[in-house]
Amino acid sequence: MKLAQEFILNVATWIPDGRESASAMVAAGRLTVGDAEDLALTEVPVSEDLAAPEMAVRAARRVLADAAWDPARIALVAHGWTYYQGHDFWSPAHYIAHHIGAGAALPLGVQQMSNSGAAALGIAAQKLVADPRAEAALVTTGDRFSLPGFDRWASDYGVAYGDAGTAALLRRRGPDERPGALRLRSLAFVTDASFEEMYRGRDHFSVAPLAHGGGRVDVKRPKKAYLEMHGGIEGFRGAALRCVNRVLRLALADAEVETEDPRIACVVLPRLGDSVLDLMYRPALDAAVKAEVFAVRESSGHLGAGDLLANAEHIVVSGALKSGDIAVVLGGGGGFTWSCAVLEAL
Template identity: 80%
Template structure:
């Protein structure tokens, strides 16, 4: 998606106070020393009482308070998530729209695994492009990975899951609008849907949630998939190809070359080293001359929220000077990979 003009982009996160540390998990036998080294983090945030949508509302309040934007002027609320939102048959997007005061917005729920936040952002971009009457869009994400349904430490390979809510206010530049924290210059996606089987494996389709054992176990279908495919190599080659393509597409849409000196930061998803080494780092090595950020140390993987949380870190860090560019990479099972091009105004 090539954006001319760029869209103003303000983002906030809400992180709960609870924590679970890697050291505690190793001592308790819930995490091996080898897995702990691969994760390369110290702790993850844990919500003890708030549901995922409640965390999204708190993040949205922060971004609206920070911008002074009237929520009744929001045309779209797009909420992305990865795991259970607190009720079985319900629309969390409508709850968020109601709680933030976006009474006339269109609420939409987006589920695209860990790429849900980026997919929700794409819906917001398209809304603002297609609908001249839409002044702004609110994009939220939130996940809470709690027992008994989800063991954040052992459910997956190379990933520990943290709880958080994020919110992004996206809007057009205008004569009376103050500069946003960032400008969204481009947003690109590349999909290879042949890999959807990785999260299904040999499991049959079920009639109800958590029918295969009562707890989310991502390792079981992944192990079966690798057995059926004869190893990881097919996926590795496809993933590297897709990450390279989405990076180059985003840069092309933004009118940038890979060696443009304005590109100063590249943020990676908040995943373990084994996953980053499999598909992301091989693409960046020798391609983009920029500092590579891996911001997982005290958060782990925030489900649908990595892209937004990484963008907030970049905006608040002061690392970008006017005109500097940051790239934020993402992806989610299925698989779809994403890249956002952000500029300091």
């Protein structure tokens, strides 16, 4: 997505106080030593009381306060998620709009697996491009991966899931921008929808949630079936690396930034285990960029739909960029769609 206009991004993350450590899971027999090493983290945040949309509201309030932005001026609230939002037949996006004071904004739910936050950001950008009356759009994510329906440590391969809310305020650039914001230079997506089968395997369509897997989300089971049906992982690996390379180059081209541009200070990966990053991200970047490539996951794990926005916030609060520096933030989600945001520090 090439953005002819200048859009500014303020970002915030809200992390609950609860924690579960990898070492405690190993001691309890819920995680092997090898799996813990692959995850490359010490702990994940755990919400003991707040549902996913409630965490999203807290992140949204934080970003609005940081930007000193009146929620009544928000035209769109796009909320993305990966897992259960706390009610069965209900709109979490409307809840968020209601509770932040953006009751006249258009609330929109975005469900695209772990890429939901990036997809919501794309919809927000398209809203501002298409509607000159829209001053700003709010993007939120919220996920809470709790038992009995989801085992954050064992439901998937190479991923430990952490709870969090994230938020981003996307708006038109003003005359006096304060430090701490980012310019969204471009946002690109590349999809290979043939891999949607990986998350259903041999399962038939069911009539109610959690009908497969004994009342708990079990991502490993359909993935294992998929690999058995397709003769292993190599076909997916090759396609994933091509898609990651393509989305990176597309985003940089749209931002009018060369792959070897010295302004690129870092490339940030999703908050996944080493086995997953080595499968479909790192090899595609080795020859493509010279900047530092890293994943911020040691105390968070994978935040479901929130990785891309949380990584953008990390770039700001860590002081990793000086004015004019560029960060490339990669994302992706089952289905599969990969995303890449090019961000510039003001």
